[in-house]
Amino acid sequence: MTVLCTLRHSLAALLLSPALALGAGQHAITLYGEAPKYPATFKHFDYVNPDAPKGGTLRQAGFGGFDSFNPFINKGVPEENIGLIYDTLTKRSLDEPFSEYGLLAERIERDPQNRWVRYHLRQEARFHDGQPVTADDVVFTFESLMAHGSPLYKTYYADVAKVVAESPRSVRFEFKHANNRELPMILGQLSILPKHWWAGRNFADGTLDIPVGSGPYRIERFQAGRTIRYTRVKDWWGENLPVNRGQNNFDAIEVDYYRDNTVALEALKAGQFDFWLETSAKNWATAYDSPAVRDGRLKKDEIANHNPAGMQGFIFNTRRNLFQDVRVREALALLFDFQWANKNLFNGAYTRTHSYFDNSELAATELPSPEELKILEPLRGQLPAQLFSQPFKVPETDGSGVIREQQRRAYQLLQEAGWKIANDQMLDAKGKPVVIEFLLAQTEFERVLLPYKRNLRDLGINLEIRRVDVSQYINRLRSRDFDLIVGGFPQSNSPGNEQREYWHSSSADRPGSRNYIGLKDPAIDQLVEGLINAESRASLVQHTRALDRVLLWGHYVVPNWHIKTWRLAYWDRLQHPEVTPPYDYGLMTWWIKPDAGQAAVQTQAEAKP
Incomplete structure (x- = not known):
């Protein structure tokens, strides 16, 4: 980190306390206060060609369609590249796990006790219509997102107490507590909107009015x-x-x-x-x-x-009575034959996903370490007993397409859950025929589901593949109108506040959140908060592994695959x-x-x- 001072004030700078010196501002911030890769005098990132020629047209393909230029709300289908028109307070480098450098913000002041962060905006920053980017625009953006934006923002920035424009080019975010070390960094990711352009417009509505931004x-x-x-x-x-x-x-x-x-x-x-x-x-x-x-x-x-692979899988909507018993979810996961699919459908290209943080040190693999046990032990009574005695393993077959062993185990679990077969039809615990709808927007994914459908049919379970267009798919996802979907939970090398959006009780009932599963589990809530409030990288790793382990043993998804x-x-x-x-x-x-x-x-x- 760099303390900005001039020769004229060098003597005064020597008299400053370390806390005040830190408050003078930095060109970049990192998660745990470690030095960023690039110093204040850097000219460009190492992965660019600074002399790259400008010109020409890049032609790309989009999927589905769009009917809105407002990506910040849960209405309509936004154009997927609309972020090109906006600038953020900071910009992440792509060759560090998590470092943010000033973009709209020339300097960033971070309270040594992590109670607040202040951004000093560049004087030259302008919107496309020539209006300057001001602290009022930052305040307007944040307050609009929290009041009218997607549920993501309410969970992502839940620990922000208030935002204040201290001057035309200085804005300060105050925090509810000091434990959320990621908060100063993710606030820098805000796409700043022009307050003057939105005046007279309803932020909560989708619009195809061409918006004004400050981006490239x-x-x-x-x-x-x-x-x-x-x-x-x-x-x-x-x-x-x-x-x-x-x-x-x-x-x-x-x-x-x-x-x-x-x-x-x-x-x-x-x-x-x-x-x-x-x-x-x-x-x-x-x-x-x-x-x-x-x-x-x-x-x-x-x-x-x-990057960590994250978890792609067939996601159970546990709001449905059909999927509330963990034994049912485990049984249905046993009937997906990845080894056969990889050999016959994927040309052997994929690796089975074993973790919500696969391809990283964050994944839970063997038994819990002593450090991880310190996190898990207070929750022992709320967690599966197997979690403490055996590593989680995804089902594995020989790839022949014959999965009798998995089917026998699945049927045993379903019987324990009160299900039974009558006249070649599986009946649930209430005696109703089991019909599961798989909601799908990608036509090409249907070939992956057909073998799974056959395996379910062998146990009398009817899987209906329901293909809809992108607009219908998004609307049904937002309203939780699905049984099963294929979806993912992307992860970074520094997981943090976004985990609330995925797993926390606070996001379960918010339409449009990414808590597709419908999780409302106090133990998982506690693990999420512990991860967010981790005070070191080592602590973050152990908290993430603990969370990963609990999610895996909950059998909330049928794990899919990934490629590196x-x-x-x-x-x-x-x-x-x-x-x-x-x-x-x-x-x-x-x-x-x-x-x-x-x-x-x-x-x-x-x-x-």
């Missing part, structure tokens, strides 16, 4: 649900800041929306857009046999991903820096080759019949 791009034109074009702000106030050098290199970004990812992939191969993050192992292995790939015009790269790379397909008109950051593939550090314009036109011409 603005919306030039759009067709609702179909396409949108962003253009780079030529006189953008923040272009030459160290945190932005070598980034935002495209003059324009165009996004065309597709209802079906299979169609989108064919459009990519035909040269209709430039970049694709491939999520299908089958497609990666078999769908890129084309002249453009063979001659190197359409490139395939796998880039190492050092990003699979990227892109046309050779795109170029990227030699250094790729470990925690992102850094698309906004890429650029278009200056001589690539004509080649793109030729590629599209070749694709026409």
